[in-house]
Amino acid sequence: MSWDLHTLFVRHSKEIANALRRRGVSPDNAADLTQEAFLRLLAAGRPDQAKCDNPRAFLFRASRNLHIDQIRRERQARRVALTDAEFEAIPDDMPSPETTVFDRQRLAISTAALQELPERTRRAFEMHHLGEKGIAAVAQELGVSTTRAWVLIRGAYRHVRDRLREAEG
Numbered sequence: 001m002s003w004d005l006h007t008l009f010v011r012h013s014k015e016i017a018n019a020l021r022r023r024g025v026s027p028d029n030a031a032d033l034t035q036e037a038f039l040r041l042l043a044a045g046r047p048d049q050a051k052c053d054n055p056r057a058f059l060f061r062a063s064r065n066l067h068i069d070q071i072r073r074e075r076q077a078r079r080v081a082l083t084d085a086e087f088e089a090i091p092d093d094m095p096s097p098e099t100t101v102f103d104r105q106r107l108a109i110s111t112a113a114l115q116e117l118p119e120r121t122r123r124a125f126e127m128h129h130l131g132e133k134g135i136a137a138v139a140q141e142l143g144v145s146t147t148r149a150w151v152l153i154r155g156a157y158r159h160v161r162d163r164l165r166e167a168e169g
Contacts, residue, residue, distance in 0.1 A: 008055055009038055016063050025067060033070070037062040106164060113163035117156055124149055125156035 013034050020030035040062045041055060082090075095103070114122055124142060127133045128149075133141075139149035 005038065005042060008041070008059070012056055012059055013038070016059055019060065020063055020067060023064075023067060029070075033063050033066045036066050040066075105167070109163055109167050110160050113160045114156070116163075117159060121152045121156050121159075124152040128153045129157075 016037060017027070017030040017034045020033055021027060025033065037059045041058055044058070114125065117125070120142060124138050127138045127141065128135065135146050135149050135153070138153065139146040142149060142152075144152075
């Protein structure tokens with residue numbers, strides 16, 4: 001298989017650059033990547049020594065790989081090196097121990113408040129809030145009207161809210 005680099009460049013350079021631009025590469029960068037792909041083909045050896053049966057496919061693959069490598073380098077460059085002091089200054093996403101205790105207390109109060117409710121009201125609340133069922137589905141399952149189901153659920157929300165407010169002081 002014999003090929004001429006100049007002929008390949010004349011035939012395929014615009015096509016390769018256009019393919020890169022379709023991938024979102026700027027025209028100048030596409031031209032640079034196209035030239036780099038041809039340099040890779042040239043580095044593959046003389047035409048009679050190269051193990052490249054399809055130079056056009058080689059050029060397209062090389063240009064695509066060069067673009068991917070460039071994206072990876074840009075991502076890596078965006079990473080910021082931090083000193084130990086700067087790293088320590090980054091706030092932790094974990095809640096503080098005080099917040100964890102506070103949240104657990106509120107959960108216990110809410111659970112106790114739900115246990116104080118009549119069975120049907122508690123079931124309506126649990127189906128709606130925990131089971132993520134709509135008002136109509138809750139009403140149908142409980143055998144009540146949608147208005148009554150809404151009254152039960154709203155009453156449960158109010159009861160839990162009132163117990164939480166009482167606990168706050």
